Amino acid sequence: MKTTNSFELTRLAGLTHTEAIHIIETAEKKHLEAGGTPFARGTIKAPRSGKPTPVYLLTDDEVRYIATVSHSKFWARLCLLQPRWCPVGIDREELRRRARTARQKSDERRKYHRLARRKALDDRLAAKREAQRERELRAKAIIDEARRERQRLREAEEARREAERNSPEAIRRREEARRRRIEALQRVNNERRRELHQARLQLDAARERDELEAAGLYTFPMAQERLHLPPGECLSGFLERRRVITYSKGRSQLLPPYDGHGYTTTATVRIGRERDTPASVTVWTKQGLQFLRRVIAKAQADPHDGQWWHTPPVY
Structure with a gap:
């Protein structure tokens, strides 16, 4: 008996083999319920895969x-397409009517499934939006709670710091630190004032020294420096031992026969730690420096003098 496989039927009808198998299995169930036999099955090689x-x-x-x-x-x-497959008692108009009915039902099913899918999609989207909104609300609640917790901790920390800042111990430490800063600033200012004052005194002394040198006058320290005496020797002590000068009323004077030759004169200089006290002192003139050089040379030439002077440089 000639048979037609289901794969060929799907090719003729323009549907997939899975759809044809579903229709055949439904018809087979009805055939078995009516007391019929199962449809024959077989195996063919698939045209594309070869399986x-x-x-x-x-x-x-x-x-x-x-x-x-x-x-x-x-x-x-x-x-x-094949009149030999047309059921007995069913004309072509009935088949067309069945086809129209089946098409209408198929369209209705597609419409129903489309609407159902649209409704399901809308429901899923609404559920997703609702879930997203709930997640956002939960996240916002968590963020707000964390913000409130941070604010609470910040306020507690500020209150603690304020309490520490206003505590007696903190106030005492700040006052002590302020006192130390003021003392340090005062020390720096005093040191700076002292340095400026010393610089001013040195400047005044240098100016006074320049004025005396410009006038051709030399104090004992200036004369000792010009004569290049050793650091351990004192010009006034040497002259006093040689009975060249003597001290009277706090001022040195030449003894005879050295006085009256214009070797010394008096000048007013400022003395004291602050150089604020004017005093009249004995100073040497240029002739006096020449006289002192002769006295020193005579002392160096005398082997019994007992004074050991270095040889002054020759100008």
Whole structure:
């Protein structure tokens, strides 16, 4: 008996093999419930993959039975293509009516499924939006709670610092630090004043020394420096031992026969730690420096003098 496999039927009807298998299995259930036998099955090689594929091997009577119990437009299309598969007692107009009915039902099912899918999609989107809104609300609540906790901790920390800042110990430490800063600043200012004062005194002394040198007058320290005496020797002590000078009323004077030759004169200089006390002192003139050089040379030439002077440089 000639059979047609289900794969060929799907090619003729323009549907997938899975859809055809579903329709055939539904018709087979009805056939078994009516007391019939199962449809024959077989295996063919798939045209594309080449793998063995299970198929139904249907006779013309079985195809007509499927067309009788099925209102699928695809089987109606098969019956219109092959009149031998058309069920007995069903004309072509009935097949067309069945095809229209099946198409209408298919359209209604597609519309229903489309609306159902749209509703399901809308429900899923609404659920996602609601879940997203709930997540955002939870996240916002968590963030707000964390912000409030940080604010509370910040306020507690500020209150603690304020309490520490206003505590008697902190006030005492600040006052002590302020007192130390003021004392340090005063020390720096006093040291700076002292340095400026010393610099001013040195400047005044240098100016007074320059004025005396410009006038050709030399005090005892200036004369000792000009005569290049050793650091350990004192000019006034040497002259006093040589009975060249003597002290009277706090001022040195030449003794005879050295007085009256213009070797010395008096000048007013400022003395004291602050150099604020004017005093009249004995100073040496240029002739006096020449006289002192002769006295020193005579002392160096005398082997019994007991004074050891270095040889002054020759100008």
